[in-house]
Amino acid sequence: MASEVAIVAATASEDTVTKQPHKLERKWTFWFDNQSKPKQGAAWGTSLRKLYTFDTVEEFWCLYDQIFRPSKLPANADFHLFKAGIEPKWEDPECANGGKWSIPSSRKTNLDNMWLETLMALIGEQFDEADEICGVVASVRPRQDKLALWTKTAANEAVQMSIGRKWKEIIDVTDKMTYNFHDDSRRERTAKVRYTV
Ligand code: MGP
Numbered sequence: 001m002a003s004e005v006a007i008v009a010a011t012a013s014e015d016t017v018t019k020q021p022h023k024l025e026r027k028w029t030f031w032f033d034n035q036s037k038p039k040q041g042a043a044w045g046t047s048l049r050k051l052y053t054f055d056t057v058e059e060f061w062c063l064y065d066q067i068f069r070p071s072k073l074p075a076n077a078d079f080h081l082f083k084a085g086i087e088p089k090w091e092d093p094e095c096a097n098g099g100k101w102s103i104p105s106s107r108k109t110n111l112d113n114m115w116l117e118t119l120m121a122l123i124g125e126q127f128d129e130a131d132e133i134c135g136v137v138a139s140v141r142p143r144q145d146k147l148a149l150w151t152k153t154a155a156n157e158a159v160q161m162s163i164g165r166k167w168k169e170i171i172d173v174t175d176k177m178t179y180n181f182h183d184d185s186r187r188e189r190t191a192k193v194r195y196t197v
Contacts, residue, residue, distance in 0.1 A: 025123075028060075031079070049105035051067075083133075095152070097152065100179065101151070101177055103175065115138045117135050117170050132151050136149050164195065178193045179195035
Protein backbone atom coordinates (compact mmCIF):
# COMPACT_ATOMS: atom_id res chain seq x y z
CA MET A 1 0.00 0.00 0.00
CA ALA A 2 2.89 2.42 0.68
CA SER A 3 4.02 1.89 -2.90
CA GLU A 4 0.42 2.37 -4.04
CA VAL A 5 0.44 5.68 -2.15
CA ALA A 6 3.53 6.74 -4.11
CA ILE A 7 2.28 5.46 -7.47
CA VAL A 8 -1.02 7.29 -7.08
CA ALA A 9 0.94 10.51 -6.48
CA ALA A 10 2.86 9.99 -9.72
CA THR A 11 -0.19 9.30 -11.86
CA ALA A 12 -2.74 11.56 -10.15
CA SER A 13 -2.42 14.37 -12.71
CA GLU A 14 -3.32 12.00 -15.57
CA ASP A 15 -6.28 10.17 -14.16
CA THR A 16 -8.01 12.35 -11.57
CA VAL A 17 -10.63 13.31 -14.16
CA THR A 18 -11.70 9.75 -14.89
CA LYS A 19 -10.92 7.71 -11.76
CA GLN A 20 -12.44 7.54 -8.29
CA PRO A 21 -10.26 8.67 -5.37
CA HIS A 22 -8.20 5.88 -3.77
CA LYS A 23 -9.75 5.05 -0.38
CA LEU A 24 -7.50 4.33 2.59
CA GLU A 25 -8.14 1.50 5.07
CA ARG A 26 -9.17 4.03 7.70
CA LYS A 27 -9.54 7.75 8.42
CA TRP A 28 -6.59 9.81 9.69
CA THR A 29 -6.40 13.26 11.26
CA PHE A 30 -3.65 15.88 11.08
CA TRP A 31 -3.14 17.98 14.23
CA PHE A 32 -0.98 21.01 14.97
CA ASP A 33 0.34 22.38 18.26
CA ASN A 34 2.13 25.71 18.33
CA GLN A 35 3.73 26.20 21.73
CA SER A 36 6.09 28.93 20.52
CA LYS A 37 4.13 31.65 22.35
CA PRO A 38 2.65 29.88 25.38
CA LYS A 39 0.05 31.82 27.37
CA GLN A 40 1.10 32.39 30.97
CA GLY A 41 -0.32 29.63 33.16
CA ALA A 42 -2.11 27.87 30.30
CA ALA A 43 -2.47 24.11 30.74
CA TRP A 44 -0.69 21.78 28.32
CA GLY A 45 -2.90 21.09 25.29
CA THR A 46 -4.61 24.48 25.05
CA SER A 47 -2.76 25.23 21.80
CA LEU A 48 -3.40 21.77 20.31
CA ARG A 49 -5.64 21.96 17.20
CA LYS A 50 -7.35 19.28 15.15
CA LEU A 51 -6.89 20.39 11.53
CA TYR A 52 -7.96 17.87 8.84
CA THR A 53 -9.44 14.39 8.69
CA PHE A 54 -9.05 12.50 5.40
CA ASP A 55 -9.50 9.01 3.97
CA THR A 56 -8.13 9.11 0.42
CA VAL A 57 -4.61 9.00 -1.01
CA GLU A 58 -5.31 12.14 -3.06
CA GLU A 59 -6.35 14.19 0.00
CA PHE A 60 -3.25 12.97 1.82
CA TRP A 61 -0.87 14.20 -0.92
CA CYS A 62 -2.65 17.51 -1.20
CA LEU A 63 -2.46 18.13 2.57
CA TYR A 64 1.13 16.95 2.79
CA ASP A 65 2.29 19.10 -0.15
CA GLN A 66 0.49 22.24 0.95
CA ILE A 67 0.95 22.16 4.70
CA PHE A 68 2.27 19.24 6.64
CA ARG A 69 6.04 19.34 6.26
CA PRO A 70 7.92 19.69 9.58
CA SER A 71 10.50 22.00 7.94
CA LYS A 72 7.68 24.57 7.70
CA LEU A 73 7.13 24.49 11.48
CA PRO A 74 8.34 27.25 13.84
CA ALA A 75 10.42 26.25 16.88
CA ASN A 76 8.44 24.56 19.66
CA ALA A 77 5.66 23.39 17.37
CA ASP A 78 4.41 19.90 16.52
CA PHE A 79 2.57 18.19 13.68
CA HIS A 80 0.65 14.99 14.45
CA LEU A 81 -0.97 12.36 12.29
CA PHE A 82 -3.27 10.18 14.39
CA LYS A 83 -6.01 7.70 13.62
CA ALA A 84 -9.30 9.60 13.44
CA GLY A 85 -10.99 9.47 16.84
CA ILE A 86 -7.73 9.33 18.83
CA GLU A 87 -6.45 12.58 20.36
CA PRO A 88 -2.66 12.99 20.60
CA LYS A 89 -2.75 13.16 24.40
CA TRP A 90 -1.81 10.78 27.21
CA GLU A 91 -5.36 11.33 28.46
CA ASP A 92 -7.02 9.78 25.39
CA PRO A 93 -8.32 6.30 26.34
CA GLU A 94 -6.48 4.71 23.39
CA CYS A 95 -3.19 6.31 24.47
CA ALA A 96 -3.58 6.11 28.26
CA ASN A 97 -1.78 2.76 28.64
CA GLY A 98 0.60 3.44 25.79
CA GLY A 99 3.97 4.90 25.12
CA LYS A 100 6.18 6.12 22.32
CA TRP A 101 9.22 5.21 20.28
CA SER A 102 11.37 8.34 19.75
CA ILE A 103 14.13 9.23 17.36
CA PRO A 104 16.05 12.54 17.36
CA SER A 105 16.75 14.29 14.08
CA SER A 106 19.75 16.53 13.57
CA ARG A 107 18.83 17.95 10.14
CA LYS A 108 15.58 19.49 8.83
CA THR A 109 15.64 17.48 5.58
CA ASN A 110 16.10 14.32 7.60
CA LEU A 111 13.06 15.09 9.75
CA ASP A 112 10.95 15.77 6.64
CA ASN A 113 12.05 12.49 5.06
CA MET A 114 11.50 10.35 8.15
CA TRP A 115 8.10 12.00 8.70
CA LEU A 116 6.99 11.35 5.09
CA GLU A 117 8.18 7.72 5.15
CA THR A 118 6.29 7.20 8.41
CA LEU A 119 3.10 8.84 7.12
CA MET A 120 3.12 6.64 4.02
CA ALA A 121 3.72 3.52 6.10
CA LEU A 122 0.85 4.40 8.45
CA ILE A 123 -1.78 5.25 5.85
CA GLY A 124 -0.53 2.34 3.75
CA GLU A 125 -1.00 -0.03 6.73
CA GLN A 126 2.60 -1.29 6.57
CA PHE A 127 2.85 -2.35 10.23
CA ASP A 128 1.75 -5.90 11.12
CA GLU A 129 0.49 -4.49 14.42
CA ALA A 130 -1.33 -1.55 12.79
CA ASP A 131 -4.13 -1.79 15.38
CA GLU A 132 -1.56 -1.16 18.13
CA ILE A 133 -0.52 2.21 16.68
CA CYS A 134 -2.08 5.56 17.64
CA GLY A 135 -0.12 7.98 15.48
CA VAL A 136 3.08 9.91 14.92
CA VAL A 137 4.35 13.31 16.15
CA ALA A 138 7.01 15.54 14.55
CA SER A 139 8.45 18.04 17.06
CA VAL A 140 10.63 21.02 16.19
CA ARG A 141 12.71 22.06 19.19
CA PRO A 142 15.64 24.50 19.62
CA ARG A 143 17.79 21.74 21.07
CA GLN A 144 16.92 18.91 18.68
CA ASP A 145 13.98 18.01 16.47
CA LYS A 146 12.42 14.60 16.92
CA LEU A 147 9.86 12.13 15.73
CA ALA A 148 7.77 9.91 18.01
CA LEU A 149 5.54 6.96 17.16
CA TRP A 150 2.76 6.54 19.74
CA THR A 151 1.49 3.04 20.47
CA LYS A 152 -1.31 1.63 22.61
CA THR A 153 -0.13 -1.15 24.88
CA ALA A 154 3.19 -0.10 26.40
CA ALA A 155 3.46 -3.15 28.67
CA ASN A 156 3.41 -5.56 25.71
CA GLU A 157 7.14 -5.68 25.06
CA ALA A 158 6.94 -8.12 22.13
CA VAL A 159 4.53 -5.89 20.22
CA GLN A 160 6.55 -2.76 20.93
CA MET A 161 9.81 -4.39 19.87
CA SER A 162 8.24 -5.57 16.64
CA ILE A 163 6.82 -2.08 15.89
CA GLY A 164 10.15 -0.44 16.82
CA ARG A 165 12.18 -2.72 14.53
CA LYS A 166 9.78 -2.19 11.64
CA TRP A 167 9.76 1.59 12.11
CA LYS A 168 13.57 1.69 12.11
CA GLU A 169 13.56 -0.16 8.81
CA ILE A 170 10.94 2.22 7.35
CA ILE A 171 12.79 5.40 8.28
CA ASP A 172 16.15 3.78 7.50
CA VAL A 173 18.04 4.71 10.66
CA THR A 174 20.84 2.89 12.43
CA ASP A 175 20.89 5.07 15.58
CA LYS A 176 19.45 3.68 18.79
CA MET A 177 15.73 4.28 19.27
CA THR A 178 14.14 4.39 22.71
CA TYR A 179 10.67 3.63 24.09
CA ASN A 180 9.02 5.45 27.02
CA PHE A 181 5.76 4.70 28.81
CA HIS A 182 3.34 7.68 28.97
CA ASP A 183 2.70 6.66 32.56
CA ASP A 184 6.36 7.37 33.41
CA SER A 185 6.30 10.68 31.47
CA ARG A 186 3.28 11.74 33.53
CA ARG A 187 5.25 11.19 36.74
CA GLU A 188 8.71 12.47 35.82
CA ARG A 189 9.99 15.00 33.26
CA THR A 190 12.69 12.60 32.03
CA ALA A 191 10.93 9.26 31.77
CA LYS A 192 13.07 6.15 32.01
CA VAL A 193 13.86 4.19 28.86
CA ARG A 194 11.86 0.96 28.89
CA TYR A 195 12.91 -0.61 25.54
CA THR A 196 15.55 0.08 22.91
CA VAL A 197 16.05 -1.11 19.33
P1 MGP B 1 6.75 16.65 25.40
O1 MGP B 1 6.36 17.78 24.52
O2 MGP B 1 6.25 15.31 25.08
O3 MGP B 1 8.29 16.52 25.59
O4 MGP B 1 6.31 16.99 26.88
P2 MGP B 1 9.47 17.34 24.97
O5 MGP B 1 9.17 17.68 23.56
O6 MGP B 1 10.68 16.55 25.24
O7 MGP B 1 9.51 18.60 25.87
P3 MGP B 1 9.63 20.09 25.41
O8 MGP B 1 9.73 20.85 26.70
O9 MGP B 1 10.86 20.17 24.56
O10 MGP B 1 8.36 20.39 24.66
C1 MGP B 1 6.71 18.15 27.54
C2 MGP B 1 5.75 18.40 28.69
O11 MGP B 1 4.47 18.72 28.15
C3 MGP B 1 5.50 17.20 29.59
O12 MGP B 1 6.43 17.07 30.61
C4 MGP B 1 4.11 17.50 30.12
O13 MGP B 1 4.19 18.45 31.14
C5 MGP B 1 3.43 18.14 28.91
N1 MGP B 1 2.74 17.13 28.09
C6 MGP B 1 3.20 16.56 26.95
N2 MGP B 1 2.28 15.69 26.47
C7 MGP B 1 2.42 14.90 25.27
C8 MGP B 1 1.21 15.72 27.31
C9 MGP B 1 -0.05 15.05 27.31
O14 MGP B 1 -0.39 14.24 26.43
N3 MGP B 1 -0.89 15.35 28.34
C10 MGP B 1 -0.52 16.25 29.32
N4 MGP B 1 -1.39 16.48 30.30
N5 MGP B 1 0.66 16.89 29.32
C11 MGP B 1 1.52 16.64 28.33
